[in-house]
Amino acid sequence: MSGIARAAMLFLVASGLSLTFGVLRVLNFAHGSLYMLGAFITYSIWKFLLIPVVGFYVATFLATLIMAICGIVIEFLLLRRLYSRGWPEQLLGTYAIILIITDLVKWLWKGDFYSIPRPKPFTGAVLLFGFPFPSYNFFVILLGLALVVFLWWLVYRTRIGDIIRAAAHDREMVAALGIPIPWLFTWIFVLGSSIAGLSGGVAGPFGSIGLGMDIDIIIECFAVVVIGGMGSLPGTLLGSFIVGQVYSFGIMFKPQWALGFIFMVMAVILIIRPWGIFGRPER
Amino acid sequence: MMQKHLEKKESILKRGWWLILLILASLLAPFIFTEFYLNILCEALVMSLFALSFNLLFGYMGQLSFGQAAFFGLGGYAVAMLMTKVALNFWLSLLAGPILAALIGLIVGYFCVRLRGIYFSILTLAFGQLIFVIVFKWHNFTGGDDGIQGVFPPDFLKSATVYYYLILLVFLASAFILWRIIHSPFGQTMKAMRENSERTEFLGINIARYQLITFVIAAAFSGLAGAIWVPFYRSVAPGYLTWIKSGEPVMAAILGGSSTFFGPILGMFVMTFFHAYVLGFTHFWPVIMGTLILIIIFLLPGGVLGFIQEKLKERREREKQET
Numbered sequence: 001m002s003g004i005a006r007a008a009m010l011f012l013v014a015s016g017l018s019l020t021f022g023v024l025r026v027l028n029f030a031h032g033s034l035y036m037l038g039a040f041i042t043y044s045i046w047k048f049l050l051i052p053v054v055g056f057y058v059a060t061f062l063a064t065l066i067m068a069i070c071g072i073v074i075e076f077l078l079l080r081r082l083y084s085r086g087w088p089e090q091l092l093g094t095y096a097i098i099l100i101i102t103d104l105v106k107w108l109w110k111g112d113f114y115s116i117p118r119p120k121p122f123t124g125a126v127l128l129f130g131f132p133f134p135s136y137n138f139f140v141i142l143l144g145l146a147l148v149v150f151l152w153w154l155v156y157r158t159r160i161g162d163i164i165r166a167a168a169h170d171r172e173m174v175a176a177l178g179i180p181i182p183w184l185f186t187w188i189f190v191l192g193s194s195i196a197g198l199s200g201g202v203a204g205p206f207g208s209i210g211l212g213m214d215i216d217i218i219i220e221c222f223a224v225v226v227i228g229g230m231g232s233l234p235g236t237l238l239g240s241f242i243v244g245q246v247y248s249f250g251i252m253f254k255p256q257w258a259l260g261f262i263f264m265v266m267a268v269i270l271i272i273r274p275w276g277i278f279g280r281p282e283r
Numbered sequence: 284m285m286q287k288h289l290e291k292k293e294s295i296l297k298r299g300w301w302l303i304l305l306i307l308a309s310l311l312a313p314f315i316f317t318e319f320y321l322n323i324l325c326e327a328l329v330m331s332l333f334a335l336s337f338n339l340l341f342g343y344m345g346q347l348s349f350g351q352a353a354f355f356g357l358g359g360y361a362v363a364m365l366m367t368k369v370a371l372n373f374w375l376s377l378l379a380g381p382i383l384a385a386l387i388g389l390i391v392g393y394f395c396v397r398l399r400g401i402y403f404s405i406l407t408l409a410f411g412q413l414i415f416v417i418v419f420k421w422h423n424f425t426g427g428d429d430g431i432q433g434v435f436p437p438d439f440l441k442s443a444t445v446y447y448y449l450i451l452l453v454f455l456a457s458a459f460i461l462w463r464i465i466h467s468p469f470g471q472t473m474k475a476m477r478e479n480s481e482r483t484e485f486l487g488i489n490i491a492r493y494q495l496i497t498f499v500i501a502a503a504f505s506g507l508a509g510a511i512w513v514p515f516y517r518s519v520a521p522g523y524l525t526w527i528k529s530g531e532p533v534m535a536a537i538l539g540g541s542s543t544f545f546g547p548i549l550g551m552f553v554m555t556f557f558h559a560y561v562l563g564f565t566h567f568w569p570v571i572m573g574t575l576i577l578i579i580i581f582l583l584p585g586g587v588l589g590f591i592q593e594k595l596k597e598r599r600e601r602e603k604q605e606t
Contacts, residue, residue: 027401027405078577081581082580085580085584087400087401088341088347088537089537089580089584091347091349091401091404092533092534092537092576092580093576093577093580095530095533095573095576096572096573096574096576096577096580097573098573099527099530099569099570099572099573099576100569100570100573100574102569103567103569103570103573104570106567107567215412215525215526219408219409219412222405222408222409223409226402226405226406226409259412259413259416260413260417263409263410263413266406266409267394270394270397270398270406271394271397274397274398274402275402
């Protein structure tokens with residue numbers, strides 16, 4: 001069950017990564033760093049506001065907004081110039097963002113660890129099959145489900161979604177139809193980075209906030225998107241589920257090797273279907 | 284035919300003069316530099332070897348590995364553990380570094396070479412990070428967070444100057460071997476795979492096997508770089524295996540120019556000395572490195588050497604047109 005909560009957390013982060021890759025065809029290495037930045041910003045706003053009960057939710061919401069603005073800035077200043085380049089440069093460009101954000105966080109928050117107490121009404125634990133289970137996990141799961149529904153609705157049920165799917169398939173054709181691709185890309189990236197900010201905020205009470213949380217999550221997200229197939233919404237969902245479960249069971253048996261188990265699954269998938277379960281082969 | 288051969292030989296002498304000059308200069312370096320700069324020079328040489336092994340994959344095979352530091356670290360850990368725990372002979376331990384790295388490289392590479400482009404980078408990054416986590420968490424075997432201290436080379440190698448010559452020797456020998464590999468038929472096959480893997484496959488070349496061999500060679504040389512570095516630094520820590528370390532050769536190759544053999548070396552030298560200089564007044568090195576990466580990507584897409592090469596080519600063509 002805690003595996004499902006973990007899966008929901010992973011889905012929150014990985015969906016943003018997968019969405020940007022699916023449409024922009026740029027793998028955002030820095031997605032984990034945006035997530036980390038979101039977590040730190042949420043902490044600071046929460047600490048600053050100190051409003052009982054709703055403080056955490058307000059802080060997370062504001063952090064999401066701030067990350068959306070960060071997304072606009074990064075897309076405008078950097079990514080926009082990288083679309084026409086080869087993927088090694090895109091990778092290195094987003095890697096540079098990681099280095100900059102990491103130092104920024106180190107400088108502003110002194111590299112300490114922080115934690116946010118679980119917000120009301122999710123402070124307690126629920127008994128499930130006789131085992132206590134933190135009720136905050138339900139909040140994460142619910143939020144994950146809400147995001148699934150929202151993204152599904154956005155991608156498959158709206159006109160914007162039609163454009164997104166068409167652009168993922170053939171961007172020249174979409175541009176030829178008079179749709180401003182650069183703007184679409186900006187908004188997709190903003191959506192991706194605000195999802196990163198949101199998930200970072202939610203991650204606060206889930207674990208602890210500190211440097212290094214970015215690389216931890218991004219590695220697992222890579223496992224998720226590789227298993228599920230990059231740029232695929234159902235793939236990300238399934239991938240998160242698999243990785244979350246494998247990780248939780250791994251923790252029960254041999255904590256040190258939990259990550260190793262995930263990699264075994266990933267290796268098997270890569271041998272059978274290198275492009276992931278729901279992905280499509282390149283070219 | 285004979286004429287052509289002679290011409291070629293002459294051109295090597297003519298074009299290689301700066302190389303001979305550089306080697307001579309590096310032999311004299313300990314008499315010119317202070318100990319501080321000699322240490323940095325040692326680091327630059329080791330890291331250049333690391334960058335060269337990385338560029339074998341990136342520049343010549345066209346695959347960007349983001350987990351190369353794992354092999355560097357494994358080589359270092361092999362030496363450190365064999366010398367401190369088993370008290371094995373220094374030279375044998377040194378040999379064990381690249382062997383261990385190559386063995387792990389064989390396993391990791393077996394999975395990675397099935398993938399292209401971005402997927403290859405992700406998988407190498409993931410495996411690199413996995414190896415890092417194993418080393419980091421396996422406290423009673425690897426020392427975990429603390430790493431291993433007190434890795435001393437034999438007495439006659441303890442002075443920085445003598446060890447510098449050892450590093451220089453290893454570096455020159457390795458660079459020569461890598462140069463020969465790249466300019467052998469095997470190296471040509473590698474480049475063919477980079478340019479058009481489909482056509483290369485039509486020639487009856489088993490791409491996965493060739494890439495695996497290259498991957499193992501690159502891992503071995505990264506391991507050698509780590510192995511030679513650790514006794515000089517006297518200690519090893521899990522930080523050597525992280526992706527920040529993996530990013531350094533990527534950065535050096537891009538900075539110097541990944542399409543040239545000497546590009547990564549130049550890049551690494553610039554980076555190492557710049558790093559030492561920056562550390563003098565701030566420890567926020569990553570943010571400077573990040574900014575530097577962005578500047579290079581936007582202003583010098585082919586790296587410094589690539590840029591010079593391009594300009595030289597343009598000039599030669601202009602001269603040709605004039606005559």
